[in-house]
Amino acid sequence: AQTVTQSQPEMSVQEAETVTLSCTYDTSENNYYLFWYKQPPSRQMILVIRQEAYKQQNATENRFSVNFQKAAKSFSLKISDSQLGDTAMYFCAFMKLKLVFGKGTKLTVNP
Amino acid sequence: DGGITQSPKYLFRKEGQNVTLSCEQNLNHDAMYWYRQDPGQGLRLIYYSQIVNDFQKGDIAEGYSVSREKKESFPLTVTSAQKNPTAFYLCASSIDMNNEQFFGPGTRLTVL
Numbered sequence: 001a002q003t004v005t006q007s008q009p010e011m012s013v014q015e016a017e018t019v020t021l022s023c024t025y026d027t028s029e030n031n032y033y034l035f036w037y038k039q040p041p042s043r044q045m046i047l048v049i050r051q052e053a054y055k056q057q058n059a060t061e062n063r064f065s066v067n068f069q070k071a072a073k074s075f076s077l078k079i080s081d082s083q084l085g086d087t088a089m090y091f092c093a094f095m096k097l098k099l100v101f102g103k104g105t106k107l108t109v110n111p
Numbered sequence: 112d113g114g115i116t117q118s119p120k121y122l123f124r125k126e127g128q129n130v131t132l133s134c135e136q137n138l139n140h141d142a143m144y145w146y147r148q149d150p151g152q153g154l155r156l157i158y159y160s161q162i163v164n165d166f167q168k169g170d171i172a173e174g175y176s177v178s179r180e181k182k183e184s185f186p187l188t189v190t191s192a193q194k195n196p197t198a199f200y201l202c203a204s205s206i207d208m209n210n211e212q213f214f215g216p217g218t219r220l221t222v223l
Binding site: 004033035037042043044045046047050091093095097098099101102103104 | 144151152153154155156159169199201203208209211212213214216217
């Protein structure tokens, strides 16, 4: 069974700085998808970014980018120019037909 | 507006009662899912449905039941057999099971 590990339960960053959230996963599959979801205090789950495993190029979405290392089974999220609205729980997720979530990292952006 | 709705936002139940959580989507998605979220935990899959009139158990299906009579609706019943039902419940949908899932706003269930 696939597992997803987020080793940082909590992190904090100053507004306008850059922060990186870590994620590792375990799978024997070759083709799959990886996602980062954001859950703000409203508890709405919001898709931040997705990565197809067959693509070598790292995905980017505005201030959000990933560092996907397939051999190392690592999928970190970098948030540049952090904003107060980035304060949220961030979940890494692996998908091969079904989504498997990590336990999340609570990110606080301080003014 | 296209999206996923869940109702009610907050739900209280007495022990021994069954309760049904609603999930509706107008995205024309084939696949729908139910997750449970507990403090300090990621989301855990309860049930999923790839197509109308078909559904499968997820990782923690005991004490729950679902139906999928219409494409846009996937209600979840929390039965009295669920030993610890107090949690936050999220419904999601996707075009199919190989695409990203979009989530509803969730229902907070509290057993009194």
